[in-house]
Amino acid sequence: MAGNNPNAKLMNLTLKVWRQRNMNTPGQLVTYPVKNISPDMSFLEMLDVVNEELLIKGEDPIAFDHDCREGICGMCSLFINGRAHGPERGTTTCQLHMRSFKDNDTITIEPWRAAAFPVYKDLIVDRSAFDRIQQAGGYVSVNTGGVPDANEIPIPKTIADKAFDAATCIGCGACVAACKNASAMLFVSAKVSQLAMLPQGKVERKTRVENMVAQMDIEGFGACSNTGACAAECPVGISLENIAIMNREYISAKATSENVA
Amino acid sequence: MNWFTKTFSSTIGRKIVMSITGLFLCSFLVVHLLGNLTLFRNDGGEAFNLYSHFMAHNGIIRTMEIVLLLGFLFHIYDAIVLNRRNSSARPINYAENHPEQNTGTWASRNMGLLGTVILVFLIIHLWNFFVPARFGGLDPVVIEDVEYENLYVRVVQSFQVWWYVLIYVLGMIALAYHLIHGFQSAFQSLGLTHKKYTPFIQIFGFAFSVLVCLGFAIIPIYFFFSQQ
Ligand code: HEM
Ligand code: SF4
Ligand code: FES
Numbered sequence: 001m002a003g004n005n006p007n008a009k010l011m012n013l014t015l016k017v018w019r020q021r022n023m024n025t026p027g028q029l030v031t032y033p034v035k036n037i038s039p040d041m042s043f044l045e046m047l048d049v050v051n052e053e054l055l056i057k058g059e060d061p062i063a064f065d066h067d068c069r070e071g072i073c074g075m076c077s078l079f080i081n082g083r084a085h086g087p088e089r090g091t092t093t094c095q096l097h098m099r100s101f102k103d104n105d106t107i108t109i110e111p112w113r114a115a116a117f118p119v120y121k122d123l124i125v126d127r128s129a130f131d132r133i134q135q136a137g138g139y140v141s142v143n144t145g146g147v148p149d150a151n152e153i154p155i156p157k158t159i160a161d162k163a164f165d166a167a168t169c170i171g172c173g174a175c176v177a178a179c180k181n182a183s184a185m186l187f188v189s190a191k192v193s194q195l196a197m198l199p200q201g202k203v204e205r206k207t208r209v210e211n212m213v214a215q216m217d218i219e220g221f222g223a224c225s226n227t228g229a230c231a232a233e234c235p236v237g238i239s240l241e242n243i244a245i246m247n248r249e250y251i252s253a254k255a256t257s258e259n260v261a
Numbered sequence: 262m263n264w265f266t267k268t269f270s271s272t273i274g275r276k277i278v279m280s281i282t283g284l285f286l287c288s289f290l291v292v293h294l295l296g297n298l299t300l301f302r303n304d305g306g307e308a309f310n311l312y313s314h315f316m317a318h319n320g321i322i323r324t325m326e327i328v329l330l331l332g333f334l335f336h337i338y339d340a341i342v343l344n345r346r347n348s349s350a351r352p353i354n355y356a357e358n359h360p361e362q363n364t365g366t367w368a369s370r371n372m373g374l375l376g377t378v379i380l381v382f383l384i385i386h387l388w389n390f391f392v393p394a395r396f397g398g399l400d401p402v403v404i405e406d407v408e409y410e411n412l413y414v415r416v417v418q419s420f421q422v423w424w425y426v427l428i429y430v431l432g433m434i435a436l437a438y439h440l441i442h443g444f445q446s447a448f449q450s451l452g453l454t455h456k457k458y459t460p461f462i463q464i465f466g467f468a469f470s471v472l473v474c475l476g477f478a479i480i481p482i483y484f485f486f487s488q489q
Contacts, residue, residue, distance in 0.1 A: 016356075029356055082359035108357040115350050178363055180370055181347035183272075213273055222350035223272035223343045226446040227370055232363040241454055247273055248452030254268045261264065 010036045011098065014106040015050065017062055020119050027119065029108070039099035043086060044069060044076060046098055063122040069094040071235065074170030077177070078123055079110040084174035084233040092172065092235045112173050114182035116219040127173050129219040130187060134171075136215035137208035138191040140200050153199050166194035168236045175230035175238070181222025186230035188216050189246035190238045196249050206253035213250055272346070275339040280447035282336040287444065287469070289329055294476045301483070306413025307404055313412045317395055337380065344373045368442040375439040382432030389419060420484035433478040440470035 013034045020027025037046050044066050051061035067075035076093040080086035086096045101107060109123060117125040155163075167190075175186035192209050195201030201208070224243060231240045268274045296316065299308040316322050360370055368375060393399050394412050402411035419425050444466030448454065453462075 018356075079355055079358075082355065082357040083362060087362075110355055110357070113351050113353055113355055115352050178360075180351075180360060180364075182350035183347075213271055214267075217272055220350055221272075222347035223276055224450070225347070225369060225372060226442070226449050227360075227364040227366075229360060229364045240449070244449050244452045244454040246452075247277070247450060250271075250273050251277065251452060254264065254274075259264065 008039050009103070010038055011101065011103040011105075013037055013046075013101065013104070016106065016108045017122070018110045018119075019062070019122055020111075022121055023118055027122070029110075037098055039097065039101075041098045042069070043078070043080070043093050043096040043098065063120075063124050065124050066094060071095040072170065074172035077112050077125065077173060079112060079177055081108055084112070084178040085172075085235060089232065090235060090237055092170075095235075112177040114173075114176050114221065116182065116184070116221050117173060117176065125173075127171070129221070130171050130173065130184070132219065133184070133188055133212055133215045134191060137204070137211040138195070140195060141204060142200075155198065159197050162241075163194050163197040166190045166197075166238065166242055169194075169234075169238050170236060172235060174233045174235060176221065178229040178233035179222065180227060180229065181225055183224050183230070184216050184219070184221040185224040185243050185246070186234060186238055186240070188212055189242035192249055193242045193245040196245065205249060206257035207259060209246060209249040209253045210257060210259060213246075272343070275343055276450045278335055279339050279343070280450040282332045282339075283443050283447050285332045286329075286336065287440065287473075289332075290473050290477075294473055297477070297480055300413070300416065300480060306402075306411070306417070309413045309416070310402060310404060310409045310411060313394055314409050317410075333383075337376070340373065340376055366442055368438040369446070372439060372442060375435045378435035379432065379439060382428065382435070385428060386432070390415065416480075417484055417488075420481040421488050423485065426481040426485045429481040430478050433474040436477075437470050437474035440474070441467055444470060 015032040015034055016029045017032060018027055019030045032050060034046070034050055037049065041049070044064070047062060047064060054061045065075045065077050067073045069076070071092045071094060074092070076085075078085065078093045080093070080096070085091060085093045086100065088096055088100055111117075111119050111123045112125045112127075114125075116129040117127055119125050169187060169190035171187065173187070176182050176184050179185075192212055195208060196205045226240075226243075228240060231238060262270070269278060296312050297309075299312050300306075302308045361367070364370055390412065393415065394410060397410075399410040399412055399415055401408045402414070403409075420429075445459075445463045448459070448462050448466075
């Protein structure tokens with residue numbers, strides 16, 4: 001927590017924060033000077049300090065998303081100084097520390113920008129588009145019955161590893177935020193390929209990829225230009241290979257599935 | 262919409278079309294460059310004129326010409342549709358954005374710009390060479406008692422003008438950057454990635470882009486500096 005390290009030099013910063021009352025009013029960047037920030041604080045703790053001061057002054061605190069604050073839930077967001085989750089690679093905003101900034105820095109903080117992620121308030125966006133894509137097919141239908149033995153179905157180690165890597169996606173939306181096209185391909189491909197690789201998921205693989213891609217398009221995300229920005233900014237390092245796997249799945253599903261509608 | 266139109270109007274479907282047409286256009290580049298190399302035969306343009314006559318009159322080539330035109334049209338049409346979709350997917354831009362810190366290449370972020378430069382170049386290029394060669398307007402030349410159209414002289418004359426040479430060099434630089442990203446990107450779009458082959462595709466794509474575009478660009482430069 002703040003102030004643990006007595007030798008740490010405290011920082012003074014200038015924040016430029018996107019403030020927006022609600023979905024229907026336009027917002028703007030508002031400048032806040034902040035003093036005595038410990039480099040040991042996380043970025044969200046720094047915002048907590050700012051909010052305490054705003055509350056004391058009787059102003060509306062800055063609304064931002066967060067939950068676990070340990071890099072596993074995917075709730076925290078924020079486009080910081082032109083980068084999703086800030087300047088460090090492979091990290092969420094809750095795991096970003098103020099030591100990544102310098103004394104007297106100006107820090108611009110904006111919400112994820114995508115038509116499919118409308119701003120609720122200040123820095124909070126509505127990411128339910130991801131939920132709807134997931135609901136379109138990102139599951140395995142299991143009928144009730146006896147619990148099968150976990151080791152009954154042999155799965156090659158390389159496949160198990162790849163599926164696991166894809167399954168680490170925390171649904172944060174940094175890929176969409178970083179992509180110049182606001183494309184959700186990395187997220188959707190992580191979900192599609194994770195299930196398509198495993199025997200349990202293979203049963204519904206064709207309909208799944210068809211429905212999830214259709215939903216992705218309905219939500220208004222952009223197409224993939226293969227710039228690689230998504231994977232570079234993904235906090236858990238989801239690989240671009242998943243996008244190739246999803247495209248492969250999509251082509252073969254469209255060519256061979258029984259869904260003619 | 263039925264499944265077929267649904268497939269090819271989805272974002273992935275359109276990228277599939279762009280990658281297949283893009284790679285097809287790459288194969289055309291090879292044929293075009295190999296044909297152009299006849300310009301370097303020191304024969305007063307005889308081989309080149311025979312070659313261009315063949316290209317303008319052979320039935321198979323004429324059929325492929327239509328396929329090529331369709332390839333360009335589909336590539337450009339889907340490029341426009343996707344680009345419009347992509348910009349409406351982010352109606353409000355970031356006040357501060359640093360894509361250069363997280364994307365591999367500048368070209369990957371500017372394929373539309375590069376494509377537009379290529380398109381402008383193509384129109385100039387077709388207007389000057391293809392249209393007269395195909396629909397008439399060139400001087401005649403006699404090779405072994407047969408009269409042909411002298412496209413060679415048109416080439417020589419065109420590349421005596423410095424700004425014309427410059428247009429060609431700029432067009433080829435744009436094409437090179439388009440392909441440095443596009444070639445390997447097409448394989449990724451088609452899902453053709455593999456630990457064993459992707460590194461080769463990437464190196465090959467880079468070498469292909471640079472060498473083919475260099476090959477095309479050398480022609481105007483050569484004629485400009487070898488004029489009397
Ligand atoms: C000889 C000419 C051309 C060749 C060989 C070519 C080749 C390619 C290839 C291989 C790709 C990669 C496809 C993929 O990412 O899946 C591509 C992408 C692209 N091309 Fe072309 N192209 C040519 C001309 C053009 C023209 C004239 C335009 C536009 C007017 C254009 C616009 C684009 C755009 C915008 C992309 C990127 C698509 C995206 O990022 O989603 N291209 N091209
Ligand atoms: S792919 Fe990565 S960046 Fe995208 S939602 Fe999943 S964890 Fe976040
Ligand atoms: S708050 Fe849970 S990942 Fe950042």
